[in-house]
Amino acid sequence: MSRRPTRWWTSMRTTPSAAARAAGGGAPPARRADALRNRTLLLRVADELLASAGTSVSFDQIAKRAGVGVGTVYRHFPTREDLFGTVIVAGMRRLTLQARALATAEDPRAAFFRFFYQMVEQTVINKALCEAFDSTSDPRFAPDQRSAAAFDAALDVLSSRAKAVGALRTDMTVAEIRLLAVGAAVTARERQTTDFSWRIVTLIAGALRPDETLEPLPPPAVTKQPDPPADRNETESRDSARCALCGRPISARATGRPARYCGAACRQQAHRHRASARRAIATAPVSVAAAADAPVRSRHATGPQEKTS
Template sequence: MTPIEGFGAAAPDASRPMRADARRNRARVLEAAEAVFAAEGVGAPTEAVARRAGVGIGTVFRHFPTKEALLEAVLVERMRALVEHARRAAEDDEPGAALFGFLERVVEQTATKHAFADALSGAGVDVTEVVRDVRAALLAAVDALVARARAAGAVRADVGGAAVVAVLVGASHAALWAPDEPTRATAVRVILDGLRHAP
């Protein structure tokens, strides 16, 4: 990835801690990017992100020298949010409801995640490498969530984290192929219901 022309500085040195105002600006840019890309798609201009964040375009490029760098950061932040959601859900008093609520949230985000991944892949970015660490954290969090739901008798005894992830992939593809929202909801429910413990 090449820095945007006119803002050719390298990405901020990760070994040096950012000042508090720089951290706030970076967080604002990420929050704005999440909202703009969700509303307008990943093709939305970086200038729209800067406007929503209330910062200059130079501030955006100081933190994210390329559009791809910004997309990478938003994708990773979305996955980190899922990790935190899974960890909180694993502490819920109703493990079964917590697990299925988490799975439904993941499926709801599928289309957006695919859009980010497709845009990055199209720019020559190795998406697998970008999300490697956060993906490992997510799988560990899902394992813990599934283990609690299984211990509570909410899911089948033969279901583990890897099986749930495989089911999620199937449910996510079904959601993308469904022609309308009622069909999507039914298809996803049918697939996820296969994880439930049969009385």
């Protein structure tokens, strides 16, 4: 049995030696490096556009600004949630690192308010981050739970230290501080005058400081169902009624419509009587001429019909 000849293209295949792999250091091929550069470029461009336009920016705008095809954007980020979520999480992580760096500052009051102004400043220049902090915005572009929890934990450390030295209201929660920062950022974004914008931000920050003249915050509203009306019963009388068929007394119900029959037997018998009456009326012989000359009568009229000669 002859051996199958080796084709020339299979004989030219070579595997890299251990020395070659060691010299290369395991570096990714050029195509992988290009893909990483494109991804970094897309994230940078998306960060710029999201900061100015928010989550309404399109993939076409990102591709045009980056100088690549829109297909390249979709290859790296199949959906808008993937791209925008990555950018928003990166911005939130930067703020988390800033909060952690201030957690060991000597002055807890200065550390908290410094971070509060940093948070407002970042959300002013980054509209997408402002939308992410807002709980009423599109949930599709909200940061993941892990990043949000890490940010809230870092902010809680700063606020707890400030409360301990009497620099922050004790009834303020992390969620309320975050929403105040969003409100201050939105106000600053809508104002054209920078001095006036930061004056408003300073006034909002002043609401965080404890003051004996300030009224305490009201407790969270509790939704309570209204009491049912007293006259919801449809039964007008509680007196005993009588069966429409046999005449036996019927006990009045507490709610609902009053009963007409004393039980299922009378109810079924009355149903059969009504069905028999309908069949008798439908099959009764009537003269065509008499029907034409007879006066129009009500369906429920009783009494003998007048005969025509």
